[in-house]
Amino acid sequence: MRTRSIGTALLSALLIAGIAVTPAAAATVTDVAPTSWAYIDSAAPKASFVDHPGNAPVGARTYANGSTHISKSYVTFDLSTLRGSDFTFAVLSTAETGVTDCAQPRATEVWLTEPVRKPTWNNQPAELVKMGGPYIDDRCPSPSLTWTVTEGVRNAVAAGRPNVSFAFRLPEAQQADVRFGREYSPKMKLTLSHNKLPGKATDFTINREPCAAKPTMVSRSVNLGATVKDGDHSNIGAEYALWPVDRPDQRVTFPETGRSVGDKVWADVGRLLTGDVTYAWQVRGKDDSGGLGPWSAVCKFTTDFTSPTKAPTVTSSDYFDSEEGTGGTGVPGIFIFDAGGDTDVVGFFYTDILGRPMNAAADRPGGKAVVRYTPDYSGANTLSVRGVDAAGNGSPFTDYRFWVFRNQPEVSCTPDTAYVYAPRQCTFKPRGDTLVAGYAYRLNQETESTVSAGPDGSATVTVYPDNPDHQFWIHVRAKLSTGYLTSSSEAGLDIDPGRPIIERRTERPIFGQPVDFTLRAVLPGSETFTYSWADGEWTTVPVGPDGTAALRLNAPASGWNMLYVRSVTAQGQQSGLQYMNVDVASNKPRIFSAEYPEYVSSGGVGIPGTFTFTSLFPGVTAYTYSFDSAPPVTVPADVDGKASITFTPTKPDWTHLTVTSPLPGGGTSETATYAISVRYLAPQATCDDQGYVKPGQVVRCTLNPVQANVATFGWALENGPENTVPPGPDGTAAIEFTVPADQPSNAYLVLRLWSVNTAGLRTEVAERNFYVPSAT
Incomplete structure (x- = not known):
């Protein structure tokens, strides 16, 4: 058995057969081989030839002894592949292996039969429905003949049969005529197109929480989810059903409302719900060809739209509003949230000064929660707390304000400014009377290191900023004598990246001439310069005794060319990157x-x-x-x-x-x-044509000069003689002409104009078009 998508052998067979096919969007195509085949012989009326090693005979054939044998052949296919599918259509195909007379028309019939076991000529299975085909193939013998057997397969499926059997035979009028006898390969193929239905939905969720045996409590926003798998790997959808548990007659169905992602389907049903009702729901998959899977098991939830009305109280003996501050960053404190006996409240939702969401369960409905919270920031802090019922409805917020003692360490580093790679001494001190056992510190995102505090609570470390292209910050947390770590203090390290100096000695660079530069090292210990010019390869040159190097470079093109330079020490330490953008003038004339x-x-x-x-x-x-x-x-x-x-x-x-x-x-x-x-110097014409003219019409035009010092104007109708006219005192000239009587209609009459100045220079010719409409 071979399964594939439509568009391969089945589609080709149907097109060859001349059948128009519009397959389902997610059809699966399966090739099924016979489970058995058999033939019967009129000369051996009681014999059954099952799975014979030869070919499948159809019609009459004459043996060497002069006897005539009439045969039919039968083939049986397993239909188990169609279980859980919507069947679409089927094609039966095989090769023609022997033909008595190719001059005779091919007329082999395929019939749906009763189940075939051991057929004989005397005990033939009933022939139920004739199938379509064979379809035209001029080859003889044909390597591939097809019959449509959709109706036969559909009948077998409707009858609940696990198999389908077909008979190959000739029409009654040809059955005994040896001229029509043929043989077929028993290695036949039944090609089935079917849509595998979605499987049963699993993994139910309500607001992304798994469905439980006890109905889930929900508020107004309810999102139902499930997993549905489809055998055709088509785009999966779903159909949901929802109803009040005590009113099943109010069951409603609707499609999924959220975007399906992979095998997950979603539906937002909040708009369909009312409060204080227990609902049941289930879901079934729906593929993109409309195939429906089975309904899932039932899941339940109960709605509660009523919020607790009383805000909780919040108390803490560790953190409270005090001018001096209490506790400290990194020091946990105990906070007690109390619902005050409101039995709807089963827990608390709270946020800190950063808005981070947190939850705590009450010890009993209407009871308390003991929360351990560690401040990250010194100074004013707030916890915003509300009671929450089982459905997620929240009470009004209580804002509990408290002041956290500033206990982060003090940090200072020397020298204030230094070149990159130079060691820096950083000293950490406790703030105020804070008892400190040690410190945890790091540069930027490096791994944190630790150092113990001295008798006075301070510590000094040496750090090595080692990247000229980074800004460096040292982050320090104090380890208190209680073992807690404070929040960090930060200090920026002022780094000189030691970028080299670039001096351009060629004042006016021109493309095709070299450009001269002087590079001057800044980073102490620099021994080489590494540079890239105009996006070229990186090149290294030595630093001279005076700390400089001379470069002579040729630009690959005019325009902006960038020079990048670093200096490098003997230890491989690199300076920061310096650059200069050089505008190289074009050498074009x-x-x-x-x-x-x-x-x-x-x-x-x-x-x-x-x-x-x-x-x-x-x-x-x-x-x-x-x-x-x-x-x-x-x-x-x-x-x-x-x-x-x-x-x-x-x-x-x-x-x-x-x-x-x-x-x-x-x-x-x-x-x-x-x-x-x-410029165009030909004269311009202003005429009284109103946009069109008629044969025989007199047209008058004024010629206006464009050329300076005009001596004469020239004009001519197309294919007509040239005419001249001098300009008047105002520099213009008037002309008139009669539209020829034989001028074609629905065409243009062309007036050509030019002028000649006093130096004898004649301008180009300008054309003025006059449209001649039809006389009707």
């Missing part, structure tokens, strides 16, 4: 044009402009430039490293200039890009 400033609409087609190239990099002798995609051109630079060119735009709008320069030491500079926006 600088470009300037008065006539065509970058990113500014200026000039125009035919108007020349001068472009000047300079460089920050010394010794540049030439520049190579290109406008847009034109071939590059190289021009020499003068002795100052400057070169100028003249460029006359031939088109309006954006043009991009790129420039590089060969570097004196070899190689090429970075590329400079300069974008210019060439």
